[in-house]
Each structure stands twice: as structure tokens, then as C-alpha cells.
Amino acid sequence: MVEDGSPLERERRAKVERIRTAGGEPYPWSFPGRVATSEVVVRAKALSPGTHSEGGELLAVAGRLRTTRTHGKTSFLDVEDLAGGLQLFLRVDELGEEGYARALSVVDPGDLIGARGVPLQTRRGEPSLLVSELVLLAKAIHPPPEKFHGLQDPEERIRRRYVDLLSSPETRQRFVARSLLVRELRAFLDSEGFLEFETASLVPTASGAAAEPFRTHSNYLNGPLQLRISLELPLKRLLVGGLERVYEIGHVFRNEDLDSIHSPEFSELEVYWAYADYHDMRALTERMYERLARRIAELLPDSPAAREAPTRFRPPFATVDFVSELEQRSGITDLLHKSREELRALARAAGARVPDESPAGKFLDKLFEHYVEPTLDRPTFVLDYPELTTPLAKRHRSRPGLVERFELFSQGLELGNAYTELNDPDEQEARFRAQLQGSGDDHYAYDGDFVEALRFGMPPATGFGIGIDRLMMALTGIASIKDVILFLPVRPRPG
RNA sequence: GGGCCCGUAGCUCAGUCGGUAGAGCAGGCGGCUCUUAACCGCAAGGUCAGGGGUUCGAAUCCCCUCGGGCCCGCCA
Secondary structure, eight states: OOOOOHHHHHHHHHHHHHOOOTTOOOOOOOOOBBBBBHHHHHHHTOTTTTEEOOOOOOOEEEEEEEEEEETTTEEEEEEETEEEEEEEEEEEEHHHHHHHHHHHHHHTOOOOEEEEEEEETTTTEEEEEEEEEEEEEOOSSOOOOOTTOOOOOHHHHTTHHHHHHHHOOOHHHHHHHHHHHHHHHHHHHHHTOOEEEEOOOOOOOSSSOOOOEHHHHHEEEEEEEOSOSHHHHHHHHHHHTTTOEEEEEEEEEEOOOOOOOBEEEEEEEEEEEEEEHHHHHHHHHHHHHHHHHHHHHOOOOOHHHHHHHHHHHHHHOOOEHHHHHHHHHHOOOSSSGHHHHHHHHHHHHTOOOOOTTHHHHHHHHHHHHHHHHGGOSSOEEEEEEEEGOOBBBOSSSSSTTTTEEEEEETEEEEEEEEBBBBOOHHHHHHHOOOOHOOOOOOOOOOHHHHHHHTTOOOOOOEEEEEHHHHHHHHHHTTTGGTTOOSSSOOOOOOO
8 A cells, every 4th residue: 555654564664674684584485394283282282271291392383473462571472374373372481581572572463473382281271382482484564454353344355355364264264165165066076977177268259148248359369259158058069079077167257247146257167967867967966065065064163054054955955847836926827828028017017127128038037036036945946947038958858838947046046057958959040049039138149159069969968057156155154245256356446 | 327325543443513633453662471352551653535615614514536335227
């Protein structure tokens, strides 16, 4: 922020200079032999209060200094690492008058420090390290946020996520949990025989969903490119190529507003499975959520929502039929034979604000959103959507006017969308063209090369997609997507 | 894109009726050999987001700009 610095920063810079003039190094290269603070805590807990281990080897810990409590010739320093934290006990008796004074004069809260010593349990039973050597590992010029309240300003927490992370163990644990949850997801899919692939983010035409793309320019092609809005069509090309069971976890980009459940850049999982249909995918989805729910409960034992997840996501999940559920909840009859104008009037009557020229499927979506989605609290599969709503799914094998599709809902969030995939090239081409009849941006971009791919033969298959961010939100009960994405798009700071 | 709200010390927050800026933490100096949001004393720390206006006088009232939050609309 301020380059010449606040008085506090000038003070800390002056300390750096004092260390250097005394022949010390404020930013040393390494700190060998370090163990996690949790290891010292375990050993200290084995002692009785008021004692320390005798004659054993020295243990080394390192981390960020959070608070200091000095009592003249005795001091307590709380150091924090990813494993938790530990109280350091400094005493003139161990360090000598000069060493004790030097150690304390050099370090401030927020600094990265290392300490060597032996495990000790204080008289009050606090696991500690009786320090015989304290070293500065990296000086913090900026002071850390207030030690009790931490960083509260939501703007600063997003703009400077590193400050949020360094000052908040809860934030760190949340993102560690996300990382390990995604690891579990990969382990599950791998164990089911799926292969992970990475497809291109830069594409000639973003398709596979109805969304506004980001547009950019390639110097190499001397022409326009777009950022992908979906993983669907590239992964289906892999099925054409014979890869049978594939998935991708990657960022997709939609040029739209950010709110509590949407971000312009987000993580998506898509899974495609040859020679299987959407019933198979429904069973796989249940197994996946069952396993992830068990894992999140282990990862975040302090979160009530995470602890409750294994109960909530215990199979079998409820199922409802899209059309009959909507007819029942709304009192509308013979839904599939309504004209576009009738559907528009019904959607309007339900309070939906949709442009007049929207395709008929849009009005059906709105009706479902209004009458049914709020009733879906427990995990529920919604089955068999009207064809109008879904251009990439295969028509239902026995129910005219419907496609083989399910969505999974829980707590008002959409937790998955799956189809038996359309693999008839002529029908796919016709559906793309029908989309183009709709006005506005509310359609799927035509992807002629994908139709060409289908002409080489794509096996019957099923596919599934879910936003990783929402998956994390649903399993942990976190209400805002801003709390599960590390770095969000922000405006440049003024000035 | 529309509506409502917010921006005061590095951080967390007060600031009454418009009368010229306060506390805690962090930092400095001093004290304290078992504290844990340690404690006690002293001193220091401000472009009240930025610009303009009203007024004898603006953190406070009005307008504009910037940044952000929440709700609504759109996408998952």
C-alpha cells in the first residue's frame, strides 16, 4: 500500500537493518530438521504438568509468530504452522541474559520463526517447547491483522487472500479440505476405471452450454478465440476416439455476474462413460456423493454441516419425475401439450421475469424452479426432462417428448446434471439448428466439428457434470461461493 | 443491468444535535520468571475512500466519482 510505510513498518524495517548490522540474516535460506508442532504437542502431553523432557534430542519447529506474552525474564510465544500451533517458552535460565534479550528484540508477531528445544508441559498443562535457540526465518514488514478478530473486511479477504489465509486457521482448513476433497473425488473416479484428461481452454467457438463466453485474440492464428464455457463436447470427442471412461476437472469461464452462487471462472467436473446410460450414472453419482460426504465429515469435524453430510447423502436418494412432479405441485395439467404462448403465460403467472421471445424450454425451467425446486431439500434426483429444455441429451426410449436426463438437487442447490448422451449426428445437427432459431444469447453455439465427430460413431454413453465449488458448498454448508474459491476476479485497485 | 447499504489509525471498531478525532489490538519506552485475547504505566500513531458544494464551521448535510457488500434479474 504505502511504499514509504507506516510508523510500524518503519520500525520493522529498522529491525531488519539492526539484524544485518549485528551480522545476522533476516531472511535465511533454510531451517533444517523441522517437525510439525503437533509432534511436539504429542510429546509434551505425555509429560506431567510443570516438567520438561530431560536429556533427549532437541526438536525444531517453525511457523508464523502469532502472539507474544512477556513477563520480564520469562516469555511465551505462540507459533503457528499448518499442523496447528505450539506455545514456545523462553526463559533467561535457558538462553542467558544476552541471548534472551536478543531473541525478543528481533521478532514481532507475523514473523516466520524457528525454534529448537525440548518438550515441556507448563504448570497449567499447556504443551510447550522449552526453547534453547530462537531464529528469525523471515521478517514481516507489514504487521498482521488484529490477533483476535483477524481480517474482517470482505474486500480485503478476497483481494489479499494470502492475508486471510495467514491470519485465519479456519480459512486455511477450509481450503485444505477442498484440496483433499478433490483428491478423494479423483481417487473415486480412478477406482471406477475413469481416466482424467485435460482438454483445451482456448477454443474457436465456446459451446456445450448456454452462456456468454470471454473473447480473446490469438497472435498465432491472427484471429479470435474464446474461453471454454463447458467441458462437454471435447470429452465426447474422446468417446468417439475410443477412450470409453473419461473425466476432466478444470476451469470454465462464463462472462457473467458474480454472486453468492456464481463466479465467472469456476471449476467443473464432467464425466463421460461409454456403453452406459443415465441409470448407471445415477448409481455412480450416489456412490460418489456417499464417499465424498464421508470424507468431508473427516476433514471438517468442527463443521456441523460437514458432520451431518454422511447422513444427508446416505443412498438411496429420493427420485421424482420432472413432469408429474411439476404438474402435481403447480396444478397444471397436460404440460407437454401446452403451446409456447401458454407456457409463457403460466411462467408469468408464477412470477418469472423472462423475455417474451425466450424458447419454450425456458418457461418450463422457470415453472420447475418456482414450483418444485424449493421443495427439494434432501438429495433428490429429478428424472426425464422435456426435450425442449435440453439440446444435448438423447430422447427418452419410451416417453415421447422427453429426454433421458436427471438433475440432482439438495438444499436448493443443483448438485449434478446428467444425460444419456445424444449420439445420432443428424438429430444433433437438427437440435443445434433448432437452438439457433431462438433469439438472444440464450442458445447453444453450433459446433459443426462435433457433429462431424458424431458421424464417425460415438458409442452409447452417459455423461455427468457438476461445479466443484458448489459441491464443496453443499457438503460444508458454506453459503457463498466467495468462501470456497481462493482467487476471484477483482477490479484493479484505484490509483 | 436495477434497488438498498457501507468506506474513520496497520487491524477491529466508537464518534451524540454540524463545533474541528477516540478506544482496543499491533508497534515504541519502562516494569514483571507459568502466561495463553496475559497484565500495569508512559509516550506516539489520522489525506475520516477521492473530488466538489452548503455553512462562520463538515467524519457528520447535499452532489459526483472510485471501491465494496446485500437483495433482485441472468448463467451452474
